[in-house]
Amino acid sequence: MDEKPGIISASRRNVLKLGGAALVAGASGATVDLLKPQTADAQAPKRGGVFRLPLGQPPMFDHQLTVNWGTQVAVSFTHSRLVKVKAGPSVTPGTFPLEPDVAESWSQPTETTYVFKLRRGVRWHPKPPVNGRELTAEDVKYTYERFLTVPGNPNRAQLEDVDKIEALDRYTVKFSLKEPYAWLLDALATLSMCIIAKEVVEQYGDLKKSEACIGTGPWMLERHESGARMTWVRHPHYFLPGLPYADQVEARVHPDPSSRLATWLTGGYDFAPEYLNVVRRADLDIVRQRKPALNTAEFLSPVGAVGVPKLGQEPFRDVRVRRAMMRANSWKEILESNALAEGHGAPNPAVPSALREWAIPVDQLPSEGRKLYEQDPGDAKRLLAAAGYPNGFKVPLETSGGFGLDFMDAVQIVQRNWKAIGIESDLKLKEVGAFVSSSIYGRFDKLMMMIRGGLVYPDPYLVHQYMPGQPLNAAGVDDPKLTEMIRLQRRTFDVSRRREILHDIQRYLSETVYYLLVGPSPTVVSAWEPYVKNFAPNLGNDYGGRLVAAWLDR
Numbered sequence: 001m002d003e004k005p006g007i008i009s010a011s012r013r014n015v016l017k018l019g020g021a022a023l024v025a026g027a028s029g030a031t032v033d034l035l036k037p038q039t040a041d042a043q044a045p046k047r048g049g050v051f052r053l054p055l056g057q058p059p060m061f062d063h064q065l066t067v068n069w070g071t072q073v074a075v076s077f078t079h080s081r082l083v084k085v086k087a088g089p090s091v092t093p094g095t096f097p098l099e100p101d102v103a104e105s106w107s108q109p110t111e112t113t114y115v116f117k118l119r120r121g122v123r124w125h126p127k128p129p130v131n132g133r134e135l136t137a138e139d140v141k142y143t144y145e146r147f148l149t150v151p152g153n154p155n156r157a158q159l160e161d162v163d164k165i166e167a168l169d170r171y172t173v174k175f176s177l178k179e180p181y182a183w184l185l186d187a188l189a190t191l192s193m194c195i196i197a198k199e200v201v202e203q204y205g206d207l208k209k210s211e212a213c214i215g216t217g218p219w220m221l222e223r224h225e226s227g228a229r230m231t232w233v234r235h236p237h238y239f240l241p242g243l244p245y246a247d248q249v250e251a252r253v254h255p256d257p258s259s260r261l262a263t264w265l266t267g268g269y270d271f272a273p274e275y276l277n278v279v280r281r282a283d284l285d286i287v288r289q290r291k292p293a294l295n296t297a298e299f300l301s302p303v304g305a306v307g308v309p310k311l312g313q314e315p316f317r318d319v320r321v322r323r324a325m326m327r328a329n330s331w332k333e334i335l336e337s338n339a340l341a342e343g344h345g346a347p348n349p350a351v352p353s354a355l356r357e358w359a360i361p362v363d364q365l366p367s368e369g370r371k372l373y374e375q376d377p378g379d380a381k382r383l384l385a386a387a388g389y390p391n392g393f394k395v396p397l398e399t400s401g402g403f404g405l406d407f408m409d410a411v412q413i414v415q416r417n418w419k420a421i422g423i424e425s426d427l428k429l430k431e432v433g434a435f436v437s438s439s440i441y442g443r444f445d446k447l448m449m450m451i452r453g454g455l456v457y458p459d460p461y462l463v464h465q466y467m468p469g470q471p472l473n474a475a476g477v478d479d480p481k482l483t484e485m486i487r488l489q490r491r492t493f494d495v496s497r498r499r500e501i502l503h504d505i506q507r508y509l510s511e512t513v514y515y516l517l518v519g520p521s522p523t524v525v526s527a528w529e530p531y532v533k534n535f536a537p538n539l540g541n542d543y544g545g546r547l548v549a550a551w552l553d554r
Helices: 069-078 137-149 184-188 198-204 257-265 281-290 319-327 331-337 367-371 377-386 405-419 432-441 459-466 480-491 495-512 543-547
Strands: 008-011 050-054 083-085 098-100 103-110 113-118 162-169 172-177 219-225 229-234 248-252 295-300 304-309 393-399 423-429 447-452 521-528
Touching (some): 050 257, 069 219, 069 543, 098 103, 113 137, 319 377, 405 423, 405 447, 480 495
Parallel strands (some): 393 447
Antiparallel strands (some): 008 103, 083 098, 113 172, 229 248
């Protein structure tokens, strides 16, 4: 079609770079066809078989009410979005090109208007109460209206600039925004944006139970044994013809790393056993002996530990105290102790360093910011003394052991280094479900340590944690200058200019130190069996998206 001035459009045939992520297009402008596996030997895909992998236990299945990665992974198999991050061997880990999902095209008539054209013939799973009916624009409208109004949605900020959603006809949806929002497409590609059916919510009251896990995605949840296993079976009417290739996906819940590794080494899994299909570097020697033909890829993971102080309470009102706690820390020591990394990785500014298009290199921070990543106990003690704490202080520290052994190793290293400058932190451990439902929302005493990562664009890392009034702003940040900077990058469509603003924000945050970014990002090794074809790992929780066009050659 002809494009009018001021209109940016995108489709499978005409996809432009829009928002924060590159949209999928070849040099000629044609998209890479998901139905043609990008394999070196151009083998014909084989249908059938079962993908086997370990996963965490979802606390529930309502993806609009949690930031838990287990829930997001589970719905990645069963649900669809308007757009999604492209997957497959042609995508470099750490890059996030977008492509259509149930939307076959979209246009942006103005800076505050987006219009999505839906594919025809997209079918819900053949389960009651939807019974395989066609997805329509009303489903999309309902999904995002619920997203914006359901109580307790921690991700609401991702769409808070949406003013109105309209179903213009059966296959057309219009989003009208209150102000320009350059990240809208990136937001709509996240797994908290999976499309749901009103009938399912009405039948079950919410989406928390596994019975309510009904979507239009490539697989259907057939079996859920809480704390033990989940099984998904092929959606017989999935809208991409011929996909998925695999008949089933089977996931087992193995909380113990040694048990997960043993299961993989004895042939029980097709992928390495840690989050993001990663193998611990500490286990690489034995793995390579047992699996010499293994496929591997290395990339920087965004997952790292973060200390969260209550900024409205003493002693954390004083930025010198917060700087001292960072100067006492050794991110290199944490990396050395991490069995996933064994010394490989990078320190994290406010935007995780794994998001390399947007994160500022630490050596480009101002002098005071760079010092945060240079351990100096003497200077840390000087800062504490200047703040009125020459003998240090005692503080309770809440966290959860449910984030894994490597996380707890990091917590203990941080505690030890704080103790060396006089800060005694009394560890208070919570069960991970209780921690995620309380502490990360700011319901803790003075100080807590959490883990962050999983989102693949920078805006939520800033909005969720630094904007006043946001439920995940657990530290209680309220900085008008910072708020305006964050809003400005959201309104800026020019990618280069937006990157400059994001770098300015990260420089500013390295001086204000509202959060204690103690945990580095590890460079991890992802691994999968040689008989798994047309697969490649990436950041984020879209396990289902990365398997939909993969297949088994055995």
